[in-house]
Amino acid sequence: MKIIVNRQTCDGNGVCMGIAPEVFDVDDDLYLHVAEPIPEDGEIRARVRQAVTSCPILALKLVEG
Amino acid sequence: MAFEGIRRIVVAGGSLAGYSAVSELLAADFSGEIVWVTGEKEGAYSKPALSKEFLQGKSEHSELFLPEIADPRGNLRILRNVKCRSLEAERRIVHLDDGASIEFDGLILCTGATARMPAITRGMEGVLGLRTLEDALAIKAELARRPRIAILGGGLIGCELAASMRSFGFEITLIEGAPMLLGRTFGAVLGDYVRELHERNGVAVLTGATIEALEARDGRVAAARLSDGQVIETDLVLVGAGSAPATGWLEGSGLALSDGVVCDATLASSHPGIYAAGDIARWHNPYYGAEMRVEHWTSASAQGRAAARNLARSGVGSSEAPVAFADVPYFWSDQYGLKLQMVGRHDGHDHIEMQETADRAHPLLTFHRGGQLVAAAGVNASRAVMRYRKQIEDEVKARDRVAEPC
Structure with missing residues (x-):
């Protein structure tokens, strides 16, 4: 599982961070850090998927596998 | 998941709450028919981006749309450019503005708000x-x-x-x-x-x-x-x-309305099998022990999913009971390259604390009521604000545990 961030559009709104803080971290310069590799934990992965589909700017993409 | 006795579900409204509800029904393997009455000419799109990225010319028209929902079973019927005209809650019939009527076993109301x-x-x-x-x-x-x-x-x-x-x-x-x-x-x-x-x-x-x-x-x-x-x-x-909940079409439906569709903690309306989500839902938020209506992105998305799951559990003879939807609202605003963020509800606060920030360039503050943290807000302080969100959730849960009878 890999996350691709569209750096052109990501505005650091932090919605993803609210859903899966283990993986997404927005710093005070509004830059999104993604902690990879993403843990194997099924519950965390479910929330990562939810975070990706919840981005209001549609700046996140998920590559499974 | 369950869906006992539920053959057809109508999702009314084509914005984020409706989109999330439909996605969740499909993700939960609902095998009956889903009719999504969107009211939109095109697909569901991101409203927060309109006043910000879109009007500033930073994102294109095509970039606003949410991804198409995968429908592997082919049981999703999307009615675009059609709006709900009225509802008969008792008889479980939705009437559309193109003259059609649809009977349903489950209904999720997501018609949002209007300016x-x-x-x-x-x-x-x-x-x-x-x-x-x-x-x-x-x-x-x-x-x-x-x-x-x-x-x-x-x-x-x-x-x-x-x-x-x-x-x-x-x-x-x-x-x-x-x-x-x-x-x-x-x-x-x-x-x-x-x-x-x-x-x-x-x-x-x-x-x-x-x-x-x-x-x-x-x-x-x-x-x-x-x-x-x-x-x-x-x-x-x-x-x-400001905006007003789009409940005009529900007048005379038999549903309890009061600045929104009146819901219990599980997002269930006053009629069995009918749920509400997003801007239109006035529900009892267990985190605050109060009825509220929240017009923000993350709540609309989470409520759409929660309403779908609870509808699934609401069937007669279901082995699972509907679950309360508890939410610490979160929203943000972009102005001049700065990001203002808020978690929680600050109404009724009796005390504000200014918090120290590393560079002191931007404010960060917490709101308290009766000694309890109820909200936090800051500028360019995502990490701190999200930490407060967690803290608000934890404090409320701890309080509820104390309050529970033994």
Whole structure:
């Protein structure tokens, strides 16, 4: 599982961070850090998927596998 | 998941809550029929981006749309460009504005809210609200003339419009009836901060100002006259006067309505099998022990999913019981490259604490009620704000455990 961030559009709104803080971290310069590799934990992965589909700017993409 | 006795589910409304509800029904392997009455000409799209990225020209029309929902079973029927006209809750029938009627076993109401347009703003050209993509496109079409702009309302939409329009160098007057900007949303401290921010960026801010009338020339707005006699010449008026839940079509349906669809903690309406989600839902939020309606992105998305799951559990003989939807609301606002963020509900707070930040450049504050943390807000402080969100959730859970009878 890999996350691709569209750096052109990501505005650091932090919605993803609210859903899966283990993986997404927005710093005070509004830059999104993604902690990879993403843990194997099924519950965390479910929330990562939810975070990706919840981005209001549609700046996140998920590559499974 | 369950869905005992539920063969057809209607999802009413095509914005984020509806989109999330439909996605969740499919993800839960609902094998009956889903009819999604979207009311939209195209697909579901991101509303937060309209007043920000889209109007600033940072994102394109095509980039606003949410991904198509995968429908492997082929049991999703999407009705575009059709709106719900009325509901008979008792008989479980939705009537559409194209004359069709649909019987259902389950219904999720997600018809959202509409922009309030005060009476003085009606009946002339050059006066626009912002709620939908059509509204945003109409505003964009006005910008080529490089208008002087008067913005009515200093709430979230008004302030974001001011900042977005200012990025083009237009002359902006921001007019708010309350003594401060964003008072209701962010409280007084950030309200003052935001006012300074707008003034520093060249916006004329008028607070405590009431518009008496808009004056037209050849049918098009030309000036705004304030009650103190001041006249603001303008080429375009943008209205950010808040929104109202779109419950008009539910009058006479038999559902309990009161500034929204009245729901219990599980997002269930007053009628079995009928749930509500998003801007239209007034539900009992267990985290705050109060009824509230939340008009923000993350709540709409989470409520859509929760309502779908609870509908699944609501069937007769279901082995699972519906689960309360507890939410610490979160929203943000982009203005002049800064991000204002808020978690929780600050209404009724009796104490504010200014928190230390590393660089002291931007404010970070917490709101308390009866010694308990109820909300936090900050500027460019995502990490801190999200930590407070967790803390609010934990504090409320701890309090509830103490309150539970043994």
